[in-house]
Each structure stands twice: as C-alpha cells, then as structure tokens.
Amino acid sequence: VVISMLPAGQHVEAVYLGDNGLLKNLPSTTLVIDSSTIAPETAKGVAEAAVAAGITFMDAPVSGGVGGAKAGTLTFICGGEADAFERAKPILEGMGKNIFHAGPHGSGQVAKICNNMLLAILMSGTSEALALGVKNGLDPAVLSEIMKQSSGGNWALNVYNPWPGVMDGVPASRDYEGGFLVNLMNKDLGLAFDNAVKNQAPIPMGSLARNLFALHANEGNGGLDFSSIQKFYYREQG
Known part of the structure; x- marks a missing residue:
C-alpha cells in the first residue's frame, strides 16, 4: 500500500x-x-x-x-x-x-472541493458577523455562544471560532499559527472555481469567498490559518 x-x-x-x-x-x-x-x-x-x-x-x-x-x-x-x-x-x-x-475515480475530489468551498463561505460569514457584533460593543464570546445556540450555528463557529481568545485549542487563539493555511484554502477555492466554469455551475458565494481569501493572502497572510480571515473584517485587533 x-x-x-x-x-x-x-x-x-x-x-x-x-x-x-x-x-x-x-x-x-x-x-x-x-x-x-x-x-x-x-x-x-x-x-x-x-x-x-x-x-x-x-x-x-x-x-x-x-x-x-x-x-x-x-x-x-x-x-x-x-x-x-x-x-x-x-x-x-x-x-x-x-x-x-x-x-x-475523481468523485472524492469533487466532494472535497464542494466541502471546502462551503467551509470558506461559512468561515467568511462567521467572521463578518462577529466583527459586526464587536463593532456594536458586544463581547465576541457572548455573541458566539448566542449564535451557536441559534440558527447561525455552524462548524466554523461551533468548533473553530475565528475570534482570538474565544475558544481554546484553535489557531485563532495562537496568532493563527498552524491549522489549514490560507494558501491551501486559496488553492481549493481555485479548484472549485475551475470546476464550476467547466460544468457551468453558478457559484456566486464561492467566487466571492475565493476573492476574499485571495485578497487576504495578498496582504501577507498566506501562511496563516484560514480562520485569520477574521482580520480582514476587524483590522483594529492588531
């Protein structure tokens, strides 16, 4: 083997x-x-x-x-x-x-790029919602718990929270080191985009996520975990 x-x-x-x-x-x-x-x-x-x-x-x-x-x-x-x-x-x-x-053959790859495209969309949306709440004075930990127990709950929020210090053991709480790199997410989003073009499948959310992560990488974050997209939405956190 x-x-x-x-x-x-x-x-x-x-x-x-x-x-x-x-x-x-x-x-x-x-x-x-x-x-x-x-x-x-x-x-x-x-x-x-x-x-x-x-x-x-x-x-x-x-x-x-x-x-x-x-x-x-x-x-x-x-x-x-x-x-x-x-x-x-x-x-x-x-x-x-x-x-x-x-x-x-190839089906595993199709399923994987669909999954990772959705993951990128969920992480972007979760980061966006957390940033909006914090800009309105909410505690990110409290807001996270509210959304986890509400209809906004998702894997990125429940298991891999992108806000620093909210969840132990995730890259966000160690300066976004380790985990799944932005550069790798960019690669996977590119695979999803190319496949969508070939199959004439509309992916407006996937295309937007691809652009967001590409911009994030171009700002010098390619070697960070993909949850660092949070920094794109809330730059004041340093």
Missing part, C-alpha cells in the same frame, strides 16, 4: 507519472491511495494510468485538519472502484473516523 498527500496536482503527477514515477516501479498488487486535494480531472488521469499499469488507485482527500490528523479522526472521501474502497477502508480507519465512498 502506498499513501500520498501532496500540495497540488503537479506534485501528484510528478510522483506517479514522472520519468521515474511510482507507477513504473510499483508491483501490480499495490493499492495506491492519494489523499491530496487536486482537480478531479487530474485524479482521473492518474487513475487511468494506474489502471493501465495494473495498479489499483483511489483518490481519498481528507477533511478534519491538523487536529483530526493528530487525533486519528479524519474524514476520508474516496473515489474509485467499490472493491478498492473495501480494500482501503480498514487501512484508512487507522487514521480516520468517517470513511466515505463518494463514487468512481
């Missing part, structure tokens, strides 16, 4: 399809699980090359971040043949809590 998790599609192609790529050197009994987040078309291309080489391939991007990786509670979103999924599932259960079979 070979498991890889690389930054972008070009890295996956280089590792597996390069002049001395793994597909030319692995035995046909190998199960390849690629947990990178890349374009569905790239995953399909690598899968086709693997099948031609007699190697079983599955795209299996993850959700859950650094915390989920440390705790072994990641979500794996798998694309590939059903028999490959059944073979991979016991292996992935050693690292994750939720293991999904989204469909054929």
Whole structure:
C-alpha cells in the first residue's frame, strides 16, 4: 500500500507519472491511495494510468485538519472502484473516523472541493458577523455562544471560532499559527472555481469567498490559518 498527500496536482503527477514515477516501479498488487486535494480531472488521469499499469488507485482527500490528523479522526472521501474502497477502508480507519465512498475515480475530489468551498463561505460569514457584533460593543464570546445556540450555528463557529481568545485549542487563539493555511484554502477555492466554469455551475458565494481569501493572502497572510480571515473584517485587533 502506498499513501500520498501532496500540495497540488503537479506534485501528484510528478510522483506517479514522472520519468521515474511510482507507477513504473510499483508491483501490480499495490493499492495506491492519494489523499491530496487536486482537480478531479487530474485524479482521473492518474487513475487511468494506474489502471493501465495494473495498479489499483483511489483518490481519498481528507477533511478534519491538523487536529483530526493528530487525533486519528479524519474524514476520508474516496473515489474509485467499490472493491478498492473495501480494500482501503480498514487501512484508512487507522487514521480516520468517517470513511466515505463518494463514487468512481475523481468523485472524492469533487466532494472535497464542494466541502471546502462551503467551509470558506461559512468561515467568511462567521467572521463578518462577529466583527459586526464587536463593532456594536458586544463581547465576541457572548455573541458566539448566542449564535451557536441559534440558527447561525455552524462548524466554523461551533468548533473553530475565528475570534482570538474565544475558544481554546484553535489557531485563532495562537496568532493563527498552524491549522489549514490560507494558501491551501486559496488553492481549493481555485479548484472549485475551475470546476464550476467547466460544468457551468453558478457559484456566486464561492467566487466571492475565493476573492476574499485571495485578497487576504495578498496582504501577507498566506501562511496563516484560514480562520485569520477574521482580520480582514476587524483590522483594529492588531
């Protein structure tokens, strides 16, 4: 079994399809699980090359971040043949809590970019609401609790609060260090945008989130956790 998790599609192609790529050197009994987040078309291309080489391939991007990786509670979103999924599932259960079979090759990537586009939208909206409340004199911790128990509750607010000091153990409370970088979120939002153009799918909220995170990165925040988008809405916090 070979498991890889690389930054972008070009890295996956280089590792597996390069002049001395793994597909030319692995035995046909190998199960390849690629947990990178890349374009569905790239995953399909690598899968086709693997099948031609007699190697079983599955795209299996993850959700859950650094915390989920440390705790072994990641979500794996798998694309590939059903028999490959059944073979991979016991292996992935050693690292994750939720293991999904989204469909054929590339399906894991489609599901992942949809999830991360929604996550970016939720984090942007949560940060915007918190900033508005604070500018009106509200305590961000109190406002967070109110929204958590109301219809505004969502993962970004409930589990990954972007306001510094409101929640322990999240990047916002350690100067936005660690976690899921703005640069990586930008990459994923770009994948979602490109896929939407190809499939003529309207994504007005996703496009806006992409622009917001791109601007945030261009202001020197690309190496911070993506919850640092809070700084875009409330710059006075230093």
